[in-house]
Amino acid sequence: MSTSFSRRGFLGVAGGAVAAAGLLDLPGRAAVAATGGGPAVAPFPLRGVTLLESRFRDNMARTCSYLTFVDPDRLLHTFRLNVGLSSAVQPCGGWEAPNVQLRGHSTGHLLSALAQAHANTGDDAYAAKARYIVGELAKCQAAAPGAGYTTGYLSAFEEKVFDQLEAGGRPWAPYYTLHKIMAGLLDQYQLSGNRQALDVLLGMAAWADARTSKLTSEQMQSLLGVEFGGMNDVLAALYLQTRDPAHLRTARRFDQEAVFGPLADRQDQLAGLHANTQIPKIVGAVREYEATGDPRYLDIAAFFWETVVRHHTYAIGGNSNAEMFCPPDQIVSQLGENTCENCNSYNMLKLSRLLFFHRPSPAYMDYYEWTLYNQLLGEQDPDSAHGFCTYYTGLWPGTQRQVKGGLGADPGSYSSDYTNFSCDHGTGMETHTKFADSIYFQTGHTLYVNLFIPSEVTWAERGIHVRQETRYPQEDTTRLTVRGDARFTMKIRIPGWTRHPRVRINGHEAGRARPGTYVTIERRWRDGDTVEVTLPMALTWRKAPDNPNVQAVSYGPVVLAGGYGGQTLKTIPAIEPRSVRAAEDSLRFTATADGTDVTLMPFSEIQHQRYTVYWATPPDRSRPRLIARYSFGEGTGTTAADATRMWPAATLAGGATWTGDGAVALDGKDGHVALPPGLISGLDALTIAAWVRPEELANSARVFDLGFHKMTYLFLAVRTGTGKARFAMKIAGMDGEDFIDAAGPIPAGTWSHVAVTIADGKGVLYVDGAESGRNDALVMSPLLLGATTQNYLGRSQNPTHPYLHGQVDDFRVYNHALTAADVAALHAQGRNA
Numbered sequence: 001m002s003t004s005f006s007r008r009g010f011l012g013v014a015g016g017a018v019a020a021a022g023l024l025d026l027p028g029r030a031a032v033a034a035t036g037g038g039p040a041v042a043p044f045p046l047r048g049v050t051l052l053e054s055r056f057r058d059n060m061a062r063t064c065s066y067l068t069f070v071d072p073d074r075l076l077h078t079f080r081l082n083v084g085l086s087s088a089v090q091p092c093g094g095w096e097a098p099n100v101q102l103r104g105h106s107t108g109h110l111l112s113a114l115a116q117a118h119a120n121t122g123d124d125a126y127a128a129k130a131r132y133i134v135g136e137l138a139k140c141q142a143a144a145p146g147a148g149y150t151t152g153y154l155s156a157f158e159e160k161v162f163d164q165l166e167a168g169g170r171p172w173a174p175y176y177t178l179h180k181i182m183a184g185l186l187d188q189y190q191l192s193g194n195r196q197a198l199d200v201l202l203g204m205a206a207w208a209d210a211r212t213s214k215l216t217s218e219q220m221q222s223l224l225g226v227e228f229g230g231m232n233d234v235l236a237a238l239y240l241q242t243r244d245p246a247h248l249r250t251a252r253r254f255d256q257e258a259v260f261g262p263l264a265d266r267q268d269q270l271a272g273l274h275a276n277t278q279i280p281k282i283v284g285a286v287r288e289y290e291a292t293g294d295p296r297y298l299d300i301a302a303f304f305w306e307t308v309v310r311h312h313t314y315a316i317g318g319n320s321n322a323e324m325f326c327p328p329d330q331i332v333s334q335l336g337e338n339t340c341e342n343c344n345s346y347n348m349l350k351l352s353r354l355l356f357f358h359r360p361s362p363a364y365m366d367y368y369e370w371t372l373y374n375q376l377l378g379e380q381d382p383d384s385a386h387g388f389c390t391y392y393t394g395l396w397p398g399t400q401r402q403v404k405g406g407l408g409a410d411p412g413s414y415s416s417d418y419t420n421f422s423c424d425h426g427t428g429m430e431t432h433t434k435f436a437d438s439i440y441f442q443t444g445h446t447l448y449v450n451l452f453i454p455s456e457v458t459w460a461e462r463g464i465h466v467r468q469e470t471r472y473p474q475e476d477t478t479r480l481t482v483r484g485d486a487r488f489t490m491k492i493r494i495p496g497w498t499r500h501p502r503v504r505i506n507g508h509e510a511g512r513a514r515p516g517t518y519v520t521i522e523r524r525w526r527d528g529d530t531v532e533v534t535l536p537m538a539l540t541w542r543k544a545p546d547n548p549n550v551q552a553v554s555y556g557p558v559v560l561a562g563g564y565g566g567q568t569l570k571t572i573p574a575i576e577p578r579s580v581r582a583a584e585d586s587l588r589f590t591a592t593a594d595g596t597d598v599t600l601m602p603f604s605e606i607q608h609q610r611y612t613v614y615w616a617t618p619p620d621r622s623r624p625r626l627i628a629r630y631s632f633g634e635g636t637g638t639t640a641a642d643a644t645r646m647w648p649a650a651t652l653a654g655g656a657t658w659t660g661d662g663a664v665a666l667d668g669k670d671g672h673v674a675l676p677p678g679l680i681s682g683l684d685a686l687t688i689a690a691w692v693r694p695e696e697l698a699n700s701a702r703v704f705d706l707g708f709h710k711m712t713y714l715f716l717a718v719r720t721g722t723g724k725a726r727f728a729m730k731i732a733g734m735d736g737e738d739f740i741d742a743a744g745p746i747p748a749g750t751w752s753h754v755a756v757t758i759a760d761g762k763g764v765l766y767v768d769g770a771e772s773g774r775n776d777a778l779v780m781s782p783l784l785l786g787a788t789t790q791n792y793l794g795r796s797q798n799p800t801h802p803y804l805h806g807q808v809d810d811f812r813v814y815n816h817a818l819t820a821a822d823v824a825a826l827h828a829q830g831r832n833a
C-alpha cells in the first residue's frame with residue numbers, strides 16, 4: 001500500500017501551509033495562495049451528506065421537531081398587520097413582540113432553517129411549510145404599496161423606521177432584520193428551489209437599491225453606524241446568483257469604511273465595538289471578494305479572523321463580553337455571565353468556512369471544530385424536545401445554562417417556543433440544521449474530510465460514497481470506508497492539538513501524519529477500501545493571555561469544565577493540576593479544586609448545573625523578598641527606576657513633577673505615575689507599601705490602582721463615600737469587591753505610610769505602621785488579577801474618578817505578606833530612608 005500512498009502528502013498540505021501546533025496557530029498569509037475570486041474548495045450539497053447516529057443528529061432532530069411544530073401564522077402576524085392584512089393569531093413574545101423593532105427577523109431565520117432541513121433530509125414537509133410562508137410574504141410585499149410603502153418593501157415594521165435611520169436616528173437595527181429575511185429567501189431559492197422566494201427577494205433587493213441609491217456616500221456611511229447585519233453578504237451572494245450589477249452595487253454601499261479601513265491596514269481597533277454587528281459584514285467581505293476578485297476584501301476578512309481568534313477569543317472559541325469586543329488579550333479580566341454571545345460564533349464559523357474555501361488552511365477548520373464542539377453543540381438544551389438554545393455562553397465560574405422562562409433574552413436562559421424570541425433562537429435554528437455542511441468539502445479531484453462526525457457523503461460526480469464511523473471524541477479513531485472505484489485525492493484534517501497521529505489504509509500503517517495539516521492520500525480507490533485515522537488525545541492546559549495562572553484544560557478537541565451542581569462559586573476555583581485523573585466513564589475526570597473533589601466533563605455536556613471552564617493554578621513560589629521599589633530619588637527627567645532592577649522604569653505622566661526632596665508631586669488634574677505592566681502577576685500573597693501626602697481629599701482618588709479597567713483592579717483610595725480610606729480588589733464577574741476600610745481617611749496635608757498585606761484569604765491595611773483595618777474573608781486572591789496592564793499611582797482605572805492631588809514616594813511591592821512588626825519597622829525607617 002505504501003506505493004500508492006503519497007509521501008508528498010505527509011510533507012504538508014497543498015500550497016504548503018505551515019504546520020500548526022495548536023488551536024490558535026494561524027495560517028501563513030503568504031503560504032496559501034488566494035484564488036482570485038472563485039473558491040478553490042467547495043462544499044457538497046447538503047443532500048449529499050447524511051448524518052448518522054450522533055449527538056449532532058440528535059440536536060438536529062430536536063430543532064427539526066421545532067421547525068415542524070412552529071405555527072407559521074404566528075411568525076407572519078406582524079408582517080400581515082404591517083400592510084393591513086388581517087391576522088387574528090396570538091402575537092409572539094421576545095423580540096418578535098408587536099412593539100419590538102426587530103420583529104420579523106425570526107421569520108428569516110426560520111426560512112433558512114427550513115431550507116437546510118429540507119436540503120439535508122429531503123423531507124418535503126419543510127419545503128411545504130416554507131412555500132406557505134414565502135407565499136404569504138409575497139402577499140404582504142404585494143400589499144405594501146397599498147399600505148403606503150414603497151414597492152418591494154417587505155417587513156414586519158413600518159418603512160418610516162428607515163426615514164429615521166436616514167435622518168441620523170438610531171432605530172434598533174432595521175437592516176439587520178431585513179438581512180435575515182433576505183438571507184432566508186435566498187436559502188429557500190438556493191437550497192430548496194423555491195422560485196417565488198427569489199422573486200420576493202428580487203423585490204426587496206430593488207427596494208434596497210432604490211432606498212440607498214438616493215443617499216450620499218456620507219449619509220450612507222453614517223447610516224452604517226447602526227447594526228445592519230450582513231446586507232453586503234446577502235446582496236453580494238444574490239449578485240453571484242443573478243449577475244445583476246445592481247445587486248453588487250447595492251452590496252458595496254454597505255461597505256463600512258470605519259471598520260474595513262483599519263482592518264485593511266492590519267490594525268486591531270475592535271475594542272469597544274459590538275461584536276456581532278461586525279462579524280456578518282466581514283462574512284460579507286468574503287462574498288464581495290468572490291463577486292469582485294478584489295483581494296482587499298479577502299485580506300480584510302482574513303486579518304479580522306486572525307485578530308478575533310488570536311486576541312479576542314475565550315477558551316471555548318467564543319468572543320465578546322456583554323456583546324462587545326474587549327481590548328486585545330483581555331480574557332480573565334473580562335469573564336462574566338454574558339460572555340460569548342452564541343450568534344457571534346455562528347457567524348465566526350460561517351467566516352472560517354468561507355475563508356477556507358479560498359485559503360484552504362487547516363487552522364480555519366481547527367477553529368471551526370473547536371468552537372462547534374465547545375460552544376455551539378452545547379448551546380442547545382438536550383432535554384428540550386424543541387432544541388431551545390441559550391443566548392450567551394457565560395464563562396464566569398458558577399454560571400449555568402438554565403430555563404428561566406419569561407420574556408426577553410435572559411442571560412443563560414434557554415429560548416422557548418414563542419415567548420422569548422431572540423437572535424440566538426434564530427441562529428440556533430440554523431446552526432443545528434446544518435451540521436452536514438462542513439464535514440466534507442471537495443475540489444474537482446479532492447475530497448476533504450474536515451470533521452469527525454458519523455456521516456456518509458455521496459460524491460455523485462465521481463460515483464463515490466464514503467461512510468464515516470466514529471465515536472469521536474469519546475474515542476480517538478475514525479474509520480472511513482469508500483464505496484465505488486475511482487482515482488481521487490483524499491485530504492484528512494489532522495488537528496493541531498493531537499500528537500503522534502496515525503493513518504492506516506486497509507489496516508496497514510501509512511506513515512506519520514503531521515498535526516495541523518491535511519494528510520493527503522492520492523490513490524486509485526477500490527470499493528471497500530478503508531482509512532483509519534487515530535488522533536491521540538491528552539490533557540492540555542492553556543494559559544489565559546492576561547493571566548498565566550488562570551487556565552482552561554482540554555482533552556483532545558473538548559474543553560473540560562467542572563460540574564458544580566447547584567453550588568454557587570464566588571470566584572475562580574483553584575485547582576491542583578496534578579490531581580486530574582481519568583474516571584471510568586469516557587471523557588470524565590476527577591480533580592481537587594478548593595480542597596474538594598470536582599468532576600470534569602466536556603463543557604458542551606454540562607447542562608442545568610453550575611460550571612467553571614477557567615481554573616486558578618498554583619503560582620511558582622520564590623523566596624520572600626522585595627520585588628519592586630520605586631524610591632523616586634531621580635529629581636529630574638520623566639522616569640523613575642526600580643531599585644530591584646527587575647522592572648522597567650516608571651513614568652511621570654501628565655501633571656506629575658519632582659518635589660525637590662525625593663518625591664513626586666501630582667497636580668490632581670492628570671498627574672500620575674505609570675508603573676510597568678505585570679507588576680503583581682503570579683502573586684497569591686503580597687505587600688504593597690508607599691508614602692503618600694494628599695493635599696486635599698477627593699473621594700475615590702487613588703494612592704495606587706493596578707488593573708485592566710474599572711471592573712478588574714486592586715487599589716487604595718485616600719477616601720471613599722464612607723469617609724474612610726479603602727483598599728479593594730475585584731475581577732470582572734465577581735459580585736461586589738473584596739475591601740478593607742481604614743479607620744478614617746488618609747489625612748491631608750501630612751505624610752502617611754500606607755501598606756496592604758494579603759495572604760491566605762486575609763488582608764490587613766496599615767496606616768503609619770499600625771493596623772487600621774482588616775478582612776479575614778477575602779473572596780479572591782491577587783493571583784486572579786494576572787498581568788495587569790494599567791498600573792498607576794495617583795490615578796484610577798475609572799476615568800470618572802478624580803486624580804490624586806498630593807505627593808507620593810517610595811512605592812514597594814513584596815511577594816509575601818509582611819508581618820505587623822515588619823510594617824511597623826518600615827514606617828519607623830521614615831520616608832527618605
Ligand SMILES: [Zn+2]
Pocket residue numbers: 276341342343344391422423424
Ligand atoms: Zn445573538
